[in-house]
Amino acid sequence: MSGHLAVVGLGPGDERYVTPEADAALASAQALYGYGPYLDRVPLRAGQSRHPSDNREERGRAAAALRHAAEGARVAVVSGGDPGVFAMAAAVCEAIECGPDSWRALDVAIIPGITAMLAVAARIGAPLGHDFCALSLSDNLKPWELVERRLDAAASAGLVIALYNPVSRTRPWQLRRAIELVRRHLPAATPVIFGRSVGRPDEQVQVVALDIADTADADMATLVIVGSGVTRVIHRPGRSPLVYTPRAAAEVSA
Amino acid sequence: MSGHLAVVGLGPGDERYVTPEADAALASAQALYGYGPYLDRVPLRAGQSRHPSDNREERGRAAAALRHAAEGARVAVVSGGDPGVFAMAAAVCEAIECGPDSWRALDVAIIPGITAMLAVAARIGAPLGHDFCALSLSDNLKPWELVERRLDAAASAGLVIALYNPVSRTRPWQLRRAIELVRRHLPAATPVIFGRSVGRPDEQVQVVALDIADTADADMATLVIVGSGVTRVIHRPGRSPLVYTPRAAAEVSA
Numbered sequence: 001m002s003g004h005l006a007v008v009g010l011g012p013g014d015e016r017y018v019t020p021e022a023d024a025a026l027a028s029a030q031a032l033y034g035y036g037p038y039l040d041r042v043p044l045r046a047g048q049s050r051h052p053s054d055n056r057e058e059r060g061r062a063a064a065a066l067r068h069a070a071e072g073a074r075v076a077v078v079s080g081g082d083p084g085v086f087a088m089a090a091a092v093c094e095a096i097e098c099g100p101d102s103w104r105a106l107d108v109a110i111i112p113g114i115t116a117m118l119a120v121a122a123r124i125g126a127p128l129g130h131d132f133c134a135l136s137l138s139d140n141l142k143p144w145e146l147v148e149r150r151l152d153a154a155a156s157a158g159l160v161i162a163l164y165n166p167v168s169r170t171r172p173w174q175l176r177r178a179i180e181l182v183r184r185h186l187p188a189a190t191p192v193i194f195g196r197s198v199g200r201p202d203e204q205v206q207v208v209a210l211d212i213a214d215t216a217d218a219d220m221a222t223l224v225i226v227g228s229g230v231t232r233v234i235h236r237p238g239r240s241p242l243v244y245t246p247r248a249a250a251e252v253s254a
Numbered sequence: 255m256s257g258h259l260a261v262v263g264l265g266p267g268d269e270r271y272v273t274p275e276a277d278a279a280l281a282s283a284q285a286l287y288g289y290g291p292y293l294d295r296v297p298l299r300a301g302q303s304r305h306p307s308d309n310r311e312e313r314g315r316a317a318a319a320l321r322h323a324a325e326g327a328r329v330a331v332v333s334g335g336d337p338g339v340f341a342m343a344a345a346v347c348e349a350i351e352c353g354p355d356s357w358r359a360l361d362v363a364i365i366p367g368i369t370a371m372l373a374v375a376a377r378i379g380a381p382l383g384h385d386f387c388a389l390s391l392s393d394n395l396k397p398w399e400l401v402e403r404r405l406d407a408a409a410s411a412g413l414v415i416a417l418y419n420p421v422s423r424t425r426p427w428q429l430r431r432a433i434e435l436v437r438r439h440l441p442a443a444t445p446v447i448f449g450r451s452v453g454r455p456d457e458q459v460q461v462v463a464l465d466i467a468d469t470a471d472a473d474m475a476t477l478v479i480v481g482s483g484v485t486r487v488i489h490r491p492g493r494s495p496l497v498y499t500p501r502a503a504a505e506v507s508a
Contacts, residue, residue, distance in 0.1 A: 009376075011273070019368065021270035058501075082368075084375045086501075090383025093498035097488045104490040110376035114273065114336075114366050121338045122263075122364035129344025130396075131404055133387035133413055142384075142503035150385055150411045157407035158400070159387055234351045236358040244347035247312075247340075249396035 003069035003106045006076045007083040007092050009113020010041055013199015017114045025111050029076035033065040034088075038078045058088060062095040070102045082115035086136050086164045116223040117162035120195030123205045125234070125242035127193060127225050130249060132160035137167075137174045144174070151178055155185035160231060160245055163224040167215070175215040175224065182226055186210055191233050191243050193225040194218055207233065207243055257323035257360045260330045261337040261346050263367020264295055267453015271368045279365050283330035287319040288342075292332045312342060316349040324356045336369035340390050340418045370477040371416035374449030377459045379488070379496035381447060381479050384503060386414035391421075391428045398428070405432055409439035414485060414499055417478040421469070429469040429478065436480055440464055445487050445497050447479040448472055461487065461497055 006025040011017025026032070026042055034042075036052035051068075053061045061077065069075040083089040089110045096103045121128045133154045139147055154161050161182065166175040179192070188211035196204040196219070206217060210226065218224060230249060234242040260279040265271025280286070280296055287293075290306035305322075307315045315331065323329040337343040343364045350357045375382045387408045393401055408415050415436065420429040433446070442465035450458040450473070460471060464480065472478060484503060488496040 016275035016278075017273050017366075019265070019271050019273055024270075082372050082376075084372060084380045084382050086384070089376070089380035090498050090501050093379050093383070093486075093488060093496050094500055096496065097486065097498075104488065104493070107493075108496070110379065112271075112368050112372040112376040114368065115372065118336050118338060118366040118369065122336075122343070122366040125347050125364065126338045126343035128338050128388075129347070130340070131387070131389045133385065133408070134382075135385045141501050146412070146503055150413065153407045153411035153413075154387070157404045159404065159407075232347075232351065234347065234358065239358070239361075242347050242350065242362070244344050244351075246348055247344050247395050249400055 002072050004074045005065060005069040005092070005106055006109045006111055007089045008076050008078050008111045009082045010038060010078055010080055011114035011199070012081055012116050012119045017119070017199060019113065022111045022113060025076055025109065026078070028074060030074045031068055032076050032078060033061055034078035038080050042078060058091040059095060062088065062091045063099065066092070066095055066099060066103050066106065069106050079113070082113045083110055084112065085115040085134060116164065116195070116198065117225065119198045120193060120205065120223045120225060123195060123198055124193055124207060126244040127191070127227055127231055128160055128162070129245040130160070130247055131158070132162060134162045134164060136164045137178055138165040138171060139174065147178070148181060151181050152185070155182040158228045158230070158249065160228045161226040163226065166218045166222055166224050168220050175218055179210070179213055179215055183210055186229055190229065191227040191231050193243060194222055195225070196222045198223070207241055256326050258328045259319060259323040259346070259360055260363045260365055261343045262330050262332050262365045263336045264292060264332055264334055265368035265453070266335055266370050266373045271373070271453060273367065276365045276367060279330055279363070280332070282328060284327045285322055285329045286332060287315055287329065288332035292334050296332060312345040313349060316342065316345045317353065320346070320349055320353060320357045320360065323360050333367070336367045337364055338366065339369040339388060370418065370449070370452065371479065373452045374447060374459065374477045374479060377449060377452055378447055378461060380498040381445070381481055381485055382414055382416070383499040384414070384501055385412070386416060388416045388418060390418045391432055392419040392425060393428065401432070402435060405435050406439070409436040412482045412484070412503065414482045415480040417480065420472045420476055420478050422474050429472055433464070433467055433469055437464055440483055444483065445481040445485050447497060448476055449479070450476045461495055
């Protein structure tokens with residue numbers, strides 16, 4: 001069995017985030033699988049086949065890539081951001097667990113990438129500078145009650161919260177509800193960051209206070225970061241503000 | 255004011271994780287600041303000055319770099335992993351907030367990198383494949399009671415937990431106590447991952463069940479990931495196991 005499957009994180013936006021490790025994995029692949037717009041970000045190379053699929057076809061895409069690798073090919077599944085954070089690596093593992101024994105014999109490599117929350121945080125300062133969590137607001141694969149329980153737990157324990165998948169066409173109200181919920185735990189002035197299309201030409205990063213945060217500013221390409229009670233905003237004349245969460249929790253909250 | 259300060263994430267381990275954006279920021283700097291071993295990972299370039307400092311000198315290092323940039327230089331502060339995750343970006347923001355007005359006028363850029371939990375997760379599968387948190391076990395800058403409250407909140411809400419700074423010479427018992435604490439919430443078989451020196455020649459990644467996890471396996475270079483109640487282990491004949499957290503919470507925990 002010589003098949004090889006790499007699950008490759010492209011990072012957000014353009015090639016400036018693609019690590020040398022990811023680049024090498026893409027260059028050595030015979031076949032590329034992925035959501036169409038992610039595949040479009042990979043340079044064309046002679047002799048490579050491309051197998052685009054739709055956004056919501058993660059399990060089917062993983063299975064197709066594994067079948068191809070099990071035939072002996074070098075296959076890469078591309079993922080935006082980091083493949084291990086709400087992305088293709090878990091889908092590939094699920095498929096392996098449920099699939100034929102031959103898939104367990106494959107050489108599988110996960111290649112990490114810059115996940116969206118790190119890129120958005122970097123654009124605005126260091127909002128993830130102390131304890132934080134990453135939650136998906138999608139209730140396609142978990143009950144909404146569980147999302148609420150996790151938001152409550154995180155906000156009341158003082159964790160900064162990065163929200164992935166805040167909005168989609170079929171999930172229009174979840175972000176509004178999440179913001180209402182964290183308002184119960186956090187000061188009105190807590191900074192909320194909306195980072196949209198970070199690393200791409202249409203990038204937009206906004207900071208607003210929690211009490212006036214308008215969820216209409218978010219769409220499918222947005223990553224939202226809700227500060228904790230100690231997250232701070234530094235205003236800078238003629239420059240965008242810096243938002244950061246101090247390393248010393250007690251000192252600042254006292 | 256032409257000064258420029260970049261806070262640059264090198265990722266873990268070697269150059270395969272250094273993004274093109276980080277490489278460009280390092281190449282264009284006139285002066286490099288950082289913890290000595292991180293500076294040693296940056297290629298030598300003619301005309302650049304180097305200013306190593308000790309591990310625990312974050313605030314002083316940030317202030318020195320800002321002073322240098324305020325004189326009009328292009329300065330880079332290097333950080334392992336991602337500078338925004340328990341690293342230099344928050345220290346730089348703190349120094350700016352408390353420093354002279356001229357520091358607020360500087361052009362400041364944070365360059366994200368692959369943070370340790372992403373690299374460790376990638377080596378073993380996709381343990382961060384669903385909702386998770388990142389907690390620092392250091393009680394140098396926050397009370398230990400707050401660490402315990404956050405561990406309780408995270409484990410009882412079903413979040414996977416990445417533990418940064420699990421052990422140091424002056425903090426020998428905190429990881430053991432943390433593991434004891436999460437055992438109250440999680441099944442005995444919950445996978446715990448010890449990732450040491452990932453990306454370096456002496457890399458070691460181990461998976462053990464929570465009930466027998468031995469904290470003597472961790473040191474300052476270790477990142478620990480504690481699974482949630484639904485995190486799974488796929489055994490593979492002749493290969494290391496894959497550990498992943500499924501995307502569907504309810505389906506698996508039911």
